[in-house]
Amino acid sequence: MEWLNLIKTAVTVLVIILATNWLFRIFYLDLKRDFSELAAQEQSNITTTRKENETALYRNFLLPLGFPLVTGLGLSLKYKIRNGNFADIWCAIMDLSNKNSIRFVDESRDLSLQEINGMAKYILEKYLSNIQGNVGILVTPSKSQGFIISIASMMASIKYNTLPHFLTSLSDKKLEDISILIIDSWESLTQLRGSERWYKLIIVCESNSPDPTRNYENAISWDHLIHGYKDDNSYTYSPPEDNSDDHKSLLYFTSPHKYTTSFSQGCLVSGVASFIRSFPMGHGLTDSDSLAAVGNFNSLNLSVQIWQKVFAVLLHGGSISFQETVDLNSLRDPTLLLADSKELILAVKKLVSSKGSSIQRLKHQWATALLTEGVFTTVGQLPVKSINKLRCTYVLEHVSDSSLVTSFPKTVPKLIRGQNANVLDSLQLNYLRANLGSRVVFEYYSPHNVMGPIAYTNFYDYRVLPSRVSANFISCGPISTSLEGKLVETEQNPDLEVTKRQGMLCIRGFTIGKPVEPVRLEKARELSGEFGGGEGWMPMVGIFGLWGQDGCLYIYK
Amino acid sequence: MSFLVNFFLGGYNTSKDPTSVNEVSDAADQGSKSNDGPVVEGRFFPRTLYKYNGHDHENILIAVKGEVFDCSSGRQFYGPSGPYSSFAGHDASRGLALNSFDLETVRGWDQPMDPLDDLTPQQQESLDGWYDFFKDKYPRLGTLEAEPGVNK
Numbered sequence: 260m261e262w263l264n265l266i267k268t269a270v271t272v273l274v275i276i277l278a279t280n281w282l283f284r285i286f287y288l289d290l291k292r293d294f295s296e297l298a299a300q301e302q303s304n305i306t307t308t309r310k311e312n313e314t315a316l317y318r319n320f321l322l323p324l325g326f327p328l329v330t331g332l333g334l335s336l337k338y339k340i341r342n343g344n345f346a347d348i349w350c351a352i353m354d355l356s357n358k359n360s361i362r363f364v365d366e367s368r369d370l371s372l373q374e375i376n377g378m379a380k381y382i383l384e385k386y387l388s389n390i391q392g393n394v395g396i397l398v399t400p401s402k403s404q405g406f407i408i409s410i411a412s413m414m415a416s417i418k419y420n421t422l423p424h425f426l427t428s429l430s431d432k433k434l435e436d437i438s439i440l441i442i443d444s445w446e447s448l449t450q451l452r453g454s455e456r457w458y459k460l461i462i463v464c465e466s467n468s469p470d471p472t473r474n475y476e477n478a479i480s481w482d483h484l485i486h487g488y489k490d491d492n493s494y495t496y497s498p499p500e501d502n503s504d505d506h507k508s509l510l511y512f513t514s515p516h517k518y519t520t521s522f523s524q525g526c527l528v529s530g531v532a533s534f535i536r537s538f539p540m541g542h543g544l545t546d547s548d549s550l551a552a553v554g555n556f557n558s559l560n561l562s563v564q565i566w567q568k569v570f571a572v573l574l575h576g577g578s579i580s581f582q583e584t585v586d587l588n589s590l591r592d593p594t595l596l597l598a599d600s601k602e603l604i605l606a607v608k609k610l611v612s613s614k615g616s617s618i619q620r621l622k623h624q625w626a627t628a629l630l631t632e633g634v635f636t637t638v639g640q641l642p643v644k645s646i647n648k649l650r651c652t653y654v655l656e657h658v659s660d661s662s663l664v665t666s667f668p669k670t671v672p673k674l675i676r677g678q679n680a681n682v683l684d685s686l687q688l689n690y691l692r693a694n695l696g697s698r699v700v701f702e703y704y705s706p707h708n709v710m711g712p713i714a715y716t717n718f719y720d721y722r723v724l725p726s727r728v729s730a731n732f733i734s735c736g737p738i739s740t741s742l743e744g745k746l747v748e749t750e751q752n753p754d755l756e757v758t759k760r761q762g763m764l765c766i767r768g769f770t771i772g773k774p775v776e777p778v779r780l781e782k783a784r785e786l787s788g789e790f791g792g793g794e795g796w797m798p799m800v801g802i803f804g805l806w807g808q809d810g811c812l813y814i815y816k
Numbered sequence: 817m818s819f820l821v822n823f824f825l826g827g828y829n830t831s832k833d834p835t836s837v838n839e840v841s842d843a844a845d846q847g848s849k850s851n852d853g854p855v856v857e858g859r860f861f862p863r864t865l866y867k868y869n870g871h872d873h874e875n876i877l878i879a880v881k882g883e884v885f886d887c888s889s890g891r892q893f894y895g896p897s898g899p900y901s902s903f904a905g906h907d908a909s910r911g912l913a914l915n916s917f918d919l920e921t922v923r924g925w926d927q928p929m930d931p932l933d934d935l936t937p938q939q940q941e942s943l944d945g946w947y948d949f950f951k952d953k954y955p956r957l958g959t960l961e962a963e964p965g966v967n968k
Contacts (some may be wrong), residue, residue, distance in 0.1 A: 280820045288819065299831070306856045307875050308886055308957055315854040325889065629821035630830040689828070722831040732835055758853070759837035807834030 265635050292633040294719035296571075296653050301634075302717060302737040303810025310750040310792070313765075314757050317806055318501040319740045321536060325624035328768050329740040331528040336502055344505050344524035346417045346496035348531065348570050348801040349376075349410070353494040355576040362580040362591060363403040369578070370403055373490040379411040381488035387415040390459065392438030394419060397447070397554050398564060401581035404464035408441050416524070417496075417504050424511040424519075425562050433457045434513065445539050448478055461775060492529060511775060512563045514707040516662040518779060520772035522710050523564065529769035530711035531574070532568035533741040537700075537762045539718050542650070546576030548739055550646075551593035553582040554602055561599070561655060567711050568597060568653070572736040590645040596652040596697070600683045603654060607641075607694050614641050640696025649697040651718065656682055657704040658735070663801040667774070671749045671763060674803045676731075679816040684729035694813035703735040703814070705799060711770045713799075714812045732805065742768030743811065745788050746804060760806040764799040764814075766791055771797050860884050861963035862907065862925040870895040879907040879960040881932075882948045886955045892952030907960055910935075913943035929962045 306322050309315040321795040322328060331342025356372035363370065374678040387394065395414040398405035412423035422438055429450065440458045442448060444465045448455065455461055498504055509527050513519045535544060550572040556562045567580055572595065580591045585598050598606075611619075619641070626639025640646065658664055659678045683691075683701065691699045698719070702712035716736030724734060738744045738799040746762030748755070755761040774780040782796070804814040822828055827841060853867065855875050868877035876887045876894045887894045894904045900918050911921035913935050922965065923930055925927070935943065962968040 276820065284819060300834075306854060307888060308857055308955070309832070310857050624826045625823060627828050628826075631822070632819060647882065718853050723828050725833045728833055728835050756837075761837070805835055805837070808836065809834040811834065813835050 262616075268401075279460075280357050280596060282372055284535055288632050288634055291511050294717065294721070296633075299717075299720060299722060299773075302720075303783040303806075305806075305810065309745075309757070309811045312633075312757060314746045314762060315807060316745050317697070317738055317810060317812070318621075318743045319737045319791060320810065321740050324478050327741060329526060329529055329533045330769050331505070332496075332532055335353065336498055336500075340614045341502050342505050342525055343528045344498075345413045345509060345527055346494075346504065346508065347498070348528065348574060348589075349414065350494050350496040352573045353492060353571065355573075356492045358576040359573055359578040361406070361578065363401060363406060364399075364581050364583045365402045365404075370443045372573070373405055373488070375403075375410065377491035378407045378488045379414060380491055380494070381485060382408065382411040383418070385412045386409060386439070386460065386484070387421050388419055390419075390421060390438050391458070393436045395424045395437035395458075396562075397426045397429065398441050398443045398464050399557060400562055401552065401583060402443070402464065404443075405441070405562075405569055406581075408462065408464075408483075410538060413509065414494075416507060416509050417585055420507065422508055422510050426513050426558050427515045430513070430517070432517075434519070436511065439485070448475060459469055501609065510563065512707065512772070513629045514661065514665060515560060516665065516707075518662070518665045518707065519775040520665065520708050521775050522772045526710040526770045527566060527570070528771065531571045533711065533739055533770075534567050534571045536572075536740055537715070537718065538651075540676045542718065544572060544575040544577060547752050548572055548575060548577035548595055549580065549591070550595040551580050551582060551590050552575060552597045553585045553590070554599045555583055556584055560661075561657075561704070563595065563710055564655070564704060568595075570764050582617065587643060588645055590649075592645060592648050594648050594650045596649055596695075598652070598654065598762040600654045600656045600701070601681065603652070604683060604687060604691065607691055610641055610643060611694055614643065623693050623778060626696075627689055630689050630692055631723045633719075635692075635698065635721065635723060636699075637696035639693035641694050646697070648694055649695055651698045651700060652691065652692070654683065654699055655703050656690070656701065657705060657706050658799070658802055660801050661707045663703055664799050665774075665779075666800075667779060667786045668799075668800055669782070671751050673751045673816055674755065677814060679733055679814070682733045682816065683803065685722060685724045686729065688716075689723055701734070701736060703812075705802075706776075708772045708797070709742075709770055710767070710772060710809070711741065713742065713744075713764075713766060719737065728813070731816055733816055734807075735804075735812040735814055738766070739770070740764045741770045745754050745796070746806065747798070752803065755803060763790070764802040764804055765796040766795045766799060767791070767794070836837060843948075855957065857888070857957045858959075860958055860960050862923070862927075862929065862960065862967055863963055864909075865960060866905045866925040870898075870901070872905075876904045876906075877957060878903050878954075880909055880912060880949070880950050881943065882909075882960050883947075883961050884957045884959050886948045887950075889954070909943055912946035913939040926966060927958075929967050 302320050306316040328349050334341050334343045360369035360371050377507050400406045400409050409423050415421035439460045441462045457639050462484055464481045468484050506525055509522050509524045510520055511521050550717045552565050585602040587606050587610050625638040629636045690698050700715050702715040714735035744766045747765055749763050774783050786798050804812055807813050825948045867873050869878040878887045893900050906922040910930050911964050
C-alpha cells in the first residue's frame with residue numbers, strides 16, 4: 260500500500276512539473292518572446308536566381324527584393340528626394356543643440372554642441388577656408404580636439420573641398436594631399452624629425468607652450484588655434500539645386516598598411532540611416548539616449564567607424580560620452596554602449612569576478628535560460644549603477660586580415676582555418692546580455708574599406724548556436740541594410756561550393772570606400788570585374804563564409 | 817521540461833544548426849535546380865525552361881527572341897490562371913509576334929525550336945516591341961538554346 264502511495268505521489272509531482280512547464284511555455288515564453296522562430300529563420304531576403312559561380316544575393320530582411328538599399332536620409336529637394344550629406348546632418352543636429360552635449364576623454368566637463376560648433380566654425384573660416392589640401396588627423400575623435408577638428412574638416416568637405424584625412428600613425432613618407440597635420444603633443448612633434456616641413460601648419464593638441472629651445476615656425480597649439488572663438492548654436496546649410504554636395508568626398512582614411520581609402524558623403528548618410536533603421540519598433544532612438552563609445556579607437560583603427568552612430572544619436576537629441584578604457588564602473592549612465600568585443604568581454608568578466616555572489620550566479624543562470632528561449636530579461640544584470648539604463652550594446656569585431664582585403668591581390672589565398680579563434684560566439688554574447696542586462700548586437704567590420712558594419716546580428720536575436728557552429732564560424736548576422744552580399748567560387752578553394760552557399764564574400768552598396776592610389780584603384784576594378792562582372796561588387800579577398808539557412812552570414816574561423 | 821531544468825539547474829537551449837548544407841540540392845544540371853535552390857542564370861533548354869511556369873516552380877521564366885527573362889514579378893499576368901499563363905516556361909516569341917495567347921503559338925519542350933522565319937515585317941516589329949518591353953521590365957537570366965537530341 261505504501262508503495263502505491265509513493266508511486267501516486269511521484270506521478271502527481273511529475274504531472275505537475277510537466278503541466279507547469281507546458282503552461283509556462285504557452286502562457287509566458289510564447290507571449291514574451293521577442294523573436295519568433297520563424298523570424299529567426301528568415302533574416303534575409305534572397306534572390307530566386309543566381310549566376311553560375313555565385314550564390315544568390317542576400318539582403319537584410321528589412322529590405323524587400325526590388326526595393327533599393329538604404330541610400331541616405333531621404334530629404335526633399337523640391338520634388339525630388341536626395342540622400343543628404345554631412346552638412347544636412349550637422350544642421351539638423353544643431354537645431355537640437357540645446358538638448359545634448361558630449362563628454363570627451365580629455366575634458367572634466369561636458370562640452371555643449373554650441374561650444375563644439377563655435378570652435379569648428381571658427382577653425383573652418385580662419386584656417387581651412389584658404390588652404391589647398393587636406394587635414395591629417397592623428398588625434399582620436401574621443402578627445403575634444405580630435406572631434407572638433409574632424410567636424411571642422413567635414414564642414415570644409417562640403418564648403419571648401421578640404422577633407423579630414425584620418426591617420427593611424429605618423430607617416431615616414433609624405434602624403435601629398437595633407438597640408439595641415441593635427442598631432443596630440445609637442446613630444447609627437449619632436450618625433451617628426453624634420454618631416455614637419457612637409458606641412459603648411461601643424462596643430463598640436465596640447466595647451467602648454469612648445470619647447471622654447473626649438474623653433475617651430477609652422478606649429479601652433481590648440482589654445483592658440485581656437486583663441487577668439489565664440490559659442491555658436493547655428494549651422495545653416497542649403498543644398499545646391501544640382502545636388503552636387505551629396506556626391507562629394509567626406510574623408511580619407513589611411514590604414515596602418517599605408518593604404519588610403521576615400522569615403523563619400525553617401526557612405527556617412529547611408530550608414531546613419533541604416534543604423535537608425537536597425538532599431539525595432541518601440542525601441543527607436545530618442546533624445547533620452549546616451550551613447551558611450553569606449554576604447555581607444557585610434558589604436559583599434561576604428562576612428563572612422565564611430566561617426567555614423569555618434570551622428571545618429573545626436574540627430575535625435577541624445578548625448579555622447581567617450582571613454583578611453585573599457586571600465587564599466589565609470590560609465591556615465593549610457594543607454595547605448597559601443598565597444599571592441601575583446602575589451603568588453605574582459606571588462607565584464609572582471610566585473611563579474613568582483614561582484615560575483617551565489618545570488619548573482621543564480622540570477623545569471625535564470626537570465627541565460629530565458630534569453631535562450633528568446634525572452635529578454637534584465638534579471639541577471641550586474642549590480643552596477645552605471646549600467647542601469649543600458650539598453651543596447653554594440654560589440655565591434657573586425658576582419659582578421661584587413662591588409663589583404665584592402666590590397667586587392669590578383670591571387671585569392673586559400674582559406675586557412677583558425678585565424679579567428681578568439682572571436683566571441685553566441686554563448687559569450689548571451690553572457691554579455693545577461694550580465695549587462697542589455698541587448699547585444701554583434702557587428703562585423705572591415706574597418707579600412709567599409710564605413711559601418713558589413714553585417715550585424717538582429718537586436719532580438721539571442722540564440723545560442725550549437726557548439727560545432729561556434730567552433731567553425733563567426734556568426735555575423737544578416738548583411739547591413741546599406742549593402743547586399745553574395746559568395747563567389749574561387750579557384751583556390753574548390754571545397755567551398757556555391758551550391759552549398761559557401762564561397763568568398765563580395766559586397767555591393769553605399770558604405771564602401773574607394774581606393775585613392777591609382778594602382779590600387781585599378782587592381783580593385785580588375786578584381787571587381789573578375790568576381791562581380793563589373794556590376795559594382797567589391798570582393799572581400801580572404802573572407803570566406805557560408806550563408807546560413809537563417810539568411811545570416813557565417814564567416815569561417 | 818527542458819526550460820524548467822535549465823531555469824533551476826542551469827543550462828541553456830541551443831538553436832538548430834543554421835550552417836547545415838545538406839538541405840540544398842546539389843543538382844549539376846543548368847536550370848534544373850530543385851524548388852529550394854535559386855535558379856542558375858545561364859543557358860536554358862526548352863526542357864529545363866519548362867518547369868519554371870509558376871506552378872511546378874515558383875519562378876516564372878519566359879523566353880523571347882532567344883533570351884530568358886525572369887517574369888516572377890508579373891505573376892498576375894503570367895502565373896497560373898493569369899491571362900498569359902500559356903507563355904510561362906516557354907518560348908513566347910511567336911505568341912507575342914502574333915499578339916495571340918493561344919496554346920498553338922507555343923511549342924512543347926520536346927519539339928524543335930521555333931525558327932520564327934515566317935514572320936511578316938509587322939509581326940517582327942510587334943515582337944521587337946515586346947522584346948524591348950521584357951528587356952526593360954524583367955531581369956535577363958540567360959539564353960534559350962536547342963538541346964541536342966531533343967530539339968534538333
